[in-house]
Amino acid sequence: MSGGKSQEIVTYMSGQLRSIAGELRHGSDFLTELQQKAGTTQRGYAGNIKLFFEYFLNRAPIQDDVEEFWGLDEESANTLILKFKNYLVASGRKSATVNRYLAAIKFLIKAGRNLKRCSYRFDSDRIESLRVTKYRDTSGVRVDEYNKVFDVIDVRTDKGKRDYALFLLFWSNVLRRSEIAKLKVSDFNYQESVLRVYGKGKGNDDVRVDLNRTVADAIYSWLRCRDSVKPTDPLFIAMDFHNFGRQLSGDGLYAIVRMTCARAGISKRMSPHRIRHSGITEALDLAKGDYRKVQHLSRHADPRVILAYEDNKNQYQLELSNKLAARVGRKRGRKR
Structure with a gap:
C-alpha cells in the first residue's frame, strides 16, 4: 500500500477517532472501542494491532500497553515497527498482508496523535510498504x-x-x-x-x-x-x-x-x-x-x-513461451 493511499485511509478514519476520543479519555480500552464503534476496515485493524503487541508481549495487549507504545520516542517506536515488519516478511506473509499490518499501526499512531497522547509519526521512509504484484485469476467457463x-x-x-x-x-x-x-x-x-x-x-x-x-x-x-x-x-x-x-x-x-x-x-x-x-x-x-x-x-x-x-x-504468454522454448535446449551439432 503506497504512502499516499495509507494517508488517505488515515484521513478517512479521523472522524471515527474523534467519535471515540471522549470515552477513551475516561479510561476505556482503545482496541475495544475500535472493534465496537469504528467501520469495517478499522475493526479489522484492531486484530492486526493486537498481533503487533502479542509478538512483543507474548500475551493479549491491554490499554496500558497501547498507552506505553504511544509514549515512546520516535526512534524506539519505529524500530519496533520495523522489527515487526521483518518478522512478517520472514514468516512468509504476503505483501498485501504485511502492508495491511503496517497500515493498522499507522492508524494506531494517528489515533494517539489525535488524542494528544503520541508525539511521533510513522517513519514511511524507513519502513516502506512492500510492492504488491496484482494477479487476477480470470479463468471461467465457456x-x-x-x-x-x-x-x-x-x-x-x-x-x-x-x-x-x-x-x-x-x-x-x-x-x-x-x-x-x-x-x-x-x-x-x-x-x-x-x-x-x-x-x-x-x-x-x-x-x-x-x-x-x-x-x-x-x-x-x-x-x-x-x-x-x-x-x-x-x-x-x-x-x-x-x-x-x-x-x-x-x-x-x-x-x-x-x-x-x-x-x-x-x-x-x-x-x-x-x-x-x-x-x-x-x-x-x-x-x-x-x-x-x-x-x-x-x-x-x-x-x-x-x-x-x-x-x-x-x-x-503461453504462445510466446512455447515459441521461445522451441528455439533452445537442443544440442548443437559439431562443426566439421
Whole structure:
C-alpha cells in the first residue's frame, strides 16, 4: 500500500477517532472501542494491532500497553515497527498482508496523535510498504458449459423462477454478488428493462444498467410469485426454511451458485465472481476485442483490467513461451 493511499485511509478514519476520543479519555480500552464503534476496515485493524503487541508481549495487549507504545520516542517506536515488519516478511506473509499490518499501526499512531497522547509519526521512509504484484485469476467457463445450469433449474417452481432470473442476470450483465445483494424491488423498472445498481464500497452512487428483455421478463416472472411486494422489499429473497423472505446476502448468492453449478455437473468450482469472469471473457469475443465496450459492460474503472481477460483468453504468454522454448535446449551439432 503506497504512502499516499495509507494517508488517505488515515484521513478517512479521523472522524471515527474523534467519535471515540471522549470515552477513551475516561479510561476505556482503545482496541475495544475500535472493534465496537469504528467501520469495517478499522475493526479489522484492531486484530492486526493486537498481533503487533502479542509478538512483543507474548500475551493479549491491554490499554496500558497501547498507552506505553504511544509514549515512546520516535526512534524506539519505529524500530519496533520495523522489527515487526521483518518478522512478517520472514514468516512468509504476503505483501498485501504485511502492508495491511503496517497500515493498522499507522492508524494506531494517528489515533494517539489525535488524542494528544503520541508525539511521533510513522517513519514511511524507513519502513516502506512492500510492492504488491496484482494477479487476477480470470479463468471461467465457456457458454456451453454455463448453459448446463439451466438444465437443472425447474422454472415451474418459485425457487426455480428466482434462480433462473439470477443466473441470467449474473451472466448477461456480469454483476458482482455485492451489487445483486443490495437490490430492492424499486431498483427494477420492468417497462424500461432497466436496473439501478449500486457499486462497490460504502457509497450511495448508482448506475443505470440496461437489461435484455428476456432477463427483465425473468425478473418480472419471479416478482409475480411473491405476495404483496413493496418497493422497499429486496429484489431477491432467501427461500430456505430458516431465512425465508430475508434479503439474499452475498454468502447466500455464493451458496446458490456453487450448489446449482455442482448439481449441473460443471467440473470447475463456480462462484458469482467466476461467472462474472466468464461473461466478460465471452463479451470480449462478441465485441471482437473492443475494450471500451467491455469496460462499459463490466464497469471496471481501469480499462487495463480488461487486458488480463484478453491475455487469459488468448494465452499470449503461453504462445510466446512455447515459441521461445522451441528455439533452445537442443544440442548443437559439431562443426566439421
